[in-house]
Amino acid sequence: MTVTYIERVGAYVPETVSVAELSGPLGLSSAQQRVFTRFLGLERIPVAADMELADMLWAAGENVLDGVDRDSVRYIIHAHTMQHVAVGRPRLLDEVRERLRLPAATAFSVSHLNCVAGLYALHLARCLLGAAPAGGKVLILTGDKSADHLARLIPGITIQGDAAAACLVGTDPRGDRVLGRALRVDGRFYQCMDSPPALLAEYLQIFVPFMSDTVSAAIASAGCAPADISLVFPQNSSKLAWKRISKNVGIPDGRAYLDNVSKTGHCCCSDPFINLMAARDAGRLKSGDLILLATTGMGAAFAATVIEIGEGKNL
Numbered sequence: 001m002t003v004t005y006i007e008r009v010g011a012y013v014p015e016t017v018s019v020a021e022l023s024g025p026l027g028l029s030s031a032q033q034r035v036f037t038r039f040l041g042l043e044r045i046p047v048a049a050d051m052e053l054a055d056m057l058w059a060a061g062e063n064v065l066d067g068v069d070r071d072s073v074r075y076i077i078h079a080h081t082m083q084h085v086a087v088g089r090p091r092l093l094d095e096v097r098e099r100l101r102l103p104a105a106t107a108f109s110v111s112h113l114n115c116v117a118g119l120y121a122l123h124l125a126r127c128l129l130g131a132a133p134a135g136g137k138v139l140i141l142t143g144d145k146s147a148d149h150l151a152r153l154i155p156g157i158t159i160q161g162d163a164a165a166a167c168l169v170g171t172d173p174r175g176d177r178v179l180g181r182a183l184r185v186d187g188r189f190y191q192c193m194d195s196p197p198a199l200l201a202e203y204l205q206i207f208v209p210f211m212s213d214t215v216s217a218a219i220a221s222a223g224c225a226p227a228d229i230s231l232v233f234p235q236n237s238s239k240l241a242w243k244r245i246s247k248n249v250g251i252p253d254g255r256a257y258l259d260n261v262s263k264t265g266h267c268c269c270s271d272p273f274i275n276l277m278a279a280r281d282a283g284r285l286k287s288g289d290l291i292l293l294a295t296t297g298m299g300a301a302f303a304a305t306v307i308e309i310g311e312g313k314n315l
Contacts, residue, residue, distance in 0.1 A: 002126055003171065003173075003177065004170070004171065005171060005174075005175030005176055006167055006307065007170045007176075008167070009167050009273050009280070010061075010063025011060055011166070012060040013267070014051060014162055016264065016265075017044065017045060018043065019037050019042050019044070019045065022045060022047075022152070022159065026159070035156065039240070040239070040240075040261075041262055042262065045265040046161040046162050046163050046267065047161065048145050051145070053092065053143055054092055054099070057092075057141045057143045057166075058100060059164065060142075061100045061139060064139070064166045070102050071103070072135050072136060072170075073102050073105045074105060074128070074136040075105055075107070075139070076139045077121045077138060078092070078096075078110075078141045078142075079141070080109060080144050080268070081269050082111075082146070082147075093107040093108070093109060096141070112299075113185070113299065114192075114268075114298050115266075115269045115297040117269045117297070118142040118165070118167075119181070119183075119272065119293060122140065122167070122169065122181070122305055123181060123183075126178065129169065134171075135170075136170070137168055137170040138170070140167040140168075141164065141165075142164060142165045142167075142268070143164030143270060144160070144162065144163075144269075145162045146160060154193065154298070155193070159266065160265065160267070161264055161266065161267045163267035164270060165267075165270040165273035165277070167273050174312075175310045179222035179223070179306045180224075182303065183214070184210060184217075184301070185299070185300070186206070186210065189203050189300040190299055192298040193298065203300060207241065207296065209248070210300070210302050211302050212244075215292065216249050218306050219292070224306065228290050229255060231256075232251060232257060232291070232294060233257050233271075233276050234257070234258075234272070234295065236264060236265055236266045236271045239261055242256040242258060245294075259278065260274065260275055269295065269297070272294070273293075286309065287311055287312075288308065
């Protein structure tokens with residue numbers, strides 16, 4: 001299998017509003033609001049009130065394509081969580097490809113792993129690069145925009161924000177090397193939030209052990225030890241859950257990057273890439289660090305990817 005590298009990461013995050021401001025449109029009681037803010041750690045959620053999804057994907061894409069030979073981008077993968085995107089905008093990717101000036105790129109989307117779709121796209125990029133011309137690249141675009149405020153709410157779990165991220169994947173060894181990965185799917189929960197109450201309750205119970213097992217498998221796939229992981233970049237859902245997962249796996253306390261939970265809430269499958277970009281911009285990463293991207297999707301899917309940090313983002 002082709003050795004692949006994340007050459008650049010970028011994102012577009014709209015202006016945020018407070019959970020308190022969203023409580024009315026979401027129909028949250030004061031007790032429910034406290035669960036999201038005090039227990040789960042959410043404070044502000046990005047809302048793209050006056051932007052289309054295509055605008056956000058274009059902004060994130062331009063963030064990583066500046067100075068890149070655009071003819072080298074052979075594929076565009078749009079990973080999204082909300083599955084109505086393709087139905088609502090059948091020419092969405094055609095529009096984004098044209099605006100990004102990527103005439104040689106074949107574009108397609110993936111969605112049915114929900115919030116795991118972004119990390120799964122990294123695996124697809126590796127497969128595609130194996131058959132691409134030398135120097136070819138894959139542009140992964142992640143992004144979702146809620147059709148209305150009610151679509152943001154996953155009761156008792158999180159509030160979803162509007163955002164987009166971009167990840168340029170290639171074979172330049174100066175980039176961040178993808179070392180190992182793991183994916184686990186439990187189809188019993190395929191109905192997601194429409195599952196019977198007893199099954200929903202079971203999902204909440206199995207989340208931590210299933211995610212812990214997936215993280216452990218990814219670390220084993222990379223041939224390293226849990227203590228070697230410098231930072232974990234999870235989805236922005238529950239601070240408490242990720243602290244428990246780290247403990248289960250054996251990753252030392254304090255290595256889960258949770259800074260953005262309060263700042264951006266859960267931005268679907270864009271979270272790991274937004275967090276990676278934020279940590280790099282803040283000087284939290286150095287060449288040689290081993291990091292782990294991890295997320296879960298309703299359905300239920302669990303994914304983790306181990307990456308070795310390279311020279312930097314502006315290759």
